[in-house]
Amino acid sequence: MKGKSFFRTIQVKLVIIYLLLILVAMQLIGVYFISTVKNSLIESFTNNLKEQADMLSKLAAPSLSPKLEADSDSSENTTETLSLVVRNLFSISGAEVQVLDSNGKIVATSQQMHQSDIGKKNNELAVSRALQNIRDNEEEIIDEDNMHKKMIAQPVVLNERVVGAVYIVASMNDLYDTVNRVNQIFFSGTLIALGLTGVLGVLLAHTITSPIQGLTKQAEAVAEGKFDLQVPVLGDDEIGRLSMAFNDMTIRLKDALSVNEEENEKLASILSNMSDGVVAADEHGKIIVWNRRALELLDVRSCEGYELSQLLGLSEQKLQELQQGRGQTLLLEPGLDEEHDGDAEGDVLRVTFTPIHRRDKGITGTIAVLQDVTEQEKLEHSRRQFVANVSHELRTPLTTIKSYAEALNDGALEERELSERFVGVISNETERMIRLVTDLLHLSRLDSNQAPLRRRQTNVHDMLDEVADRFSFQLRQKSIKATVRVDSGLQDAWLDRDQIDQVLDNLISNAIKYTLDGGKIELTAKKQQSPATIAISVKDTGIGIPKKDLSRIFDRFYRVDKARSRNMGGTGLGLSIAREIVKAHGGSIALDSELNEGTTVTFTLPLLQEGGEIA
Template structure:
């Protein structure tokens, strides 16, 4: 392992790179130089053979000419003369020179031991080509002794006629020995150059790697949390500027970490002193952050390694809905052991979920805010119970009052004009109180889930048209134009027609009450983008609602202008009833309003198939 890590160091890599560069350069130079020297020696050797062969051919031309002319008397003298000339004047070390006549017969040879060749024919291809007056006839051959030789054959001409040929075969052993010596010299020079380069490479590499090692030590110190050390700056080159940049980065990182620690302390302080409990879970659902108030509300000692789903008693499907943002708020009951023994009601916690989003990664966690709403829920429950009790207690006397009023209307009193006026007032007040009691009873049934839904397939367009027809008289009285618009793809929906009619009646009634003469009312219905919800909205051009009242507009008995609402016959329960009906259908309702510009109330209902299944 140590040897492997040693060869992975930058210093060794630089030295190896230097050596490889020198080796490649020397090899390229050596190949070119040796090839050039070899070619030069071979060319010089060949030219030397050709020059001597050319000189010999000129001497032999006059000697071979009588043979062409058929002077047989002097042939033997000519052969002896040529042998003498070839042996004495044209002897080449390690070479054999032969003179041949026009019939390729050996006339003379320079080798004493080859005198028996005289009178025999030389059947070499080069000789045949020379006798055909082809001047360039040379080739390298390897004889039976594995000796490389150079062969040259030149024609001998006399009066432009080929009278014979000169054949030269010379050994190239000395030439290749010279080339081998050059190779050895070059190889020795390469080894010396590599040695010197290795030494210089180590020195140069050390000058580069030494500052890098200092930066490495500084980086390791920063990783351990020590920011006081500074990397040495040994020059103004690239590594020196890198060291300065690294020192600057270390200073800024120290400042950033200090600021981050300060912010973390602030966050911890805020979380610790919050009146609400806060827990945060990672993408797997395990709690990673919490505050002291959350421990108190959930009555546990720690959240370390605890899943949020098991802690809050949620199923994995419900937690997935929460993480996807489809269920932002839930209520959970918590009962301690003492409360279970005493039979007292447990605490009610309101949990508000917020998904944690990270860029390019989607949802990476969930934050849950816990609020103790036990007292609030008790007050709300008491108010609901009060409304139910009062409604039941007042219904009988109100019915009696209505009966007496009818008797008065029948002429029971003698003063007809006065009695009719009294009867009218009693009748109006009675009707108003009956409406109030009816609304309270309806709310009570909705709160206690005693008003089951009777869903049936309903034509949405027909339902909205019938609502407009029911209020046509009031619309004409105030010259208000009502418009119904339904998307083409929306035909029918499964819903409780009677209850949704009541929602629409309340919304249209409010719109007519608070829209001035000559105004407009728009009723629209459409599907949401994912085709899972039916969205119905009622928009008017009325007086609008102040922003300060929007947050409480759905509260029971809440009126923006109490005196005016009573004069118009309002009970303050219409929007509350509408909200409860929509909630019973599994939908939501919202209101948007601008003062003196108009109000838009929108509610959504799940699009269900027959049998109550989601569409």
């Protein structure tokens, strides 16, 4: 494995490429050079032989004349002279020179060992062609001893007549030895060039691969999150510019990651501090992101491992519709199940679904935003119930008035006793509507802060005594005993006397209504030190209120016994008005009751001095 990885390195590849380039270049140069040298040597050797053949043919032409052949003595002298010239002047190392007559017989030869061949006929094809006056007769042959030889045959022409031929066979061993020596020299030079190229290639490859190795180490360090290292810039070449670009990229990547981490921290901080819950799921419905508020709203410890449909209690079909954008908002009540009755009140969540789109991939996830709309739903329910109650409260007296008015119009007006009774009913119902409308207007002014407080110094004991005096007639009618108790240390308080009187009137009126004859009502005022408040209580021994109604007793138009309360002339707004007045003073009101044992209503007011400062 190490060997394979070594040969895969850029340095080795560069060295191998350099060596192959040099080897191919030297081979191409060598083949061309040696071929050129070889051809040049052969051409020079051949031209030399031709020149000697031409010279010999000119010298031999007179000796081969037919006239001389007729004279035998002259012919013999001429032959000896020609042999002497051939042996002395045209002796070529390793070559044989023959002079032939017109019949192809050897007249003279350059080698002493072949003197016996004089007079014999040379049957070579080249000789025959030369005797036919064909000059281009040359051939390279290899003899039995595997020696290269050059053969040339030239015609001997005298007076435009072929009188003989010159035949030369010369050895080419020296020429080929020269070519082989050139080959060896070139091979040695190639080896030396390859060695030098290898050394230079290693050095040159190192200058290239060393910065690349530095870039590789820096890239690995960046992958591990180390952005402080810098790649050294060793020049202004491509690698140097690459190093500069890499350093710049590292700085920008560091800045980008810092910004990304900052944005992630901001996003995490925003998600963790949002008043709404956020849950994100992938394309398979698996929860991947959630915040703390979502866990609180859904009442789970963690969303890990949950699917969105399982977490929200939705069917797969409904979830697909929401993910595709149909019906993006719905209301959930995770606190309720089938075992709870219809009157149970739980948290109401509004869930808004937003699909996550990715380019060329469509929907890749879903974000669900959870909002606690319990109070909103309660307010909406209260508003609907309030409208229904007002409509009902007004419809009943209006129906009664209409019925009696129609009866009077139909003739009851003629009967005095009956008409007076009908008019009395109409008057009572009208007063009831006036009280209802007055209470509604009062509540409206309190809700819109259009009933400003007019605080003044008030003696608490006198205020409670006056309340008891105002209801003395009703108390005597039912034989109810009323007592007033005020702490000795409590004298004056800064409050809106008229509005507090209305609170006390409502509480005393309710206590008288729901207390049986012979009962007791107690008005108590106490000063509390921490915090500095005054607590005023109205306690009766009446019929009491069931436990299930205590939580809604201050709701508008809420009655424990609706028919009985309406017959007693109540509008169902008294306690609501009392609560709003106490809240406007900065206090609180509470009710404690036991069925058939009595009720105690206590409201607290901050004990202020003149100027609105806390006492």
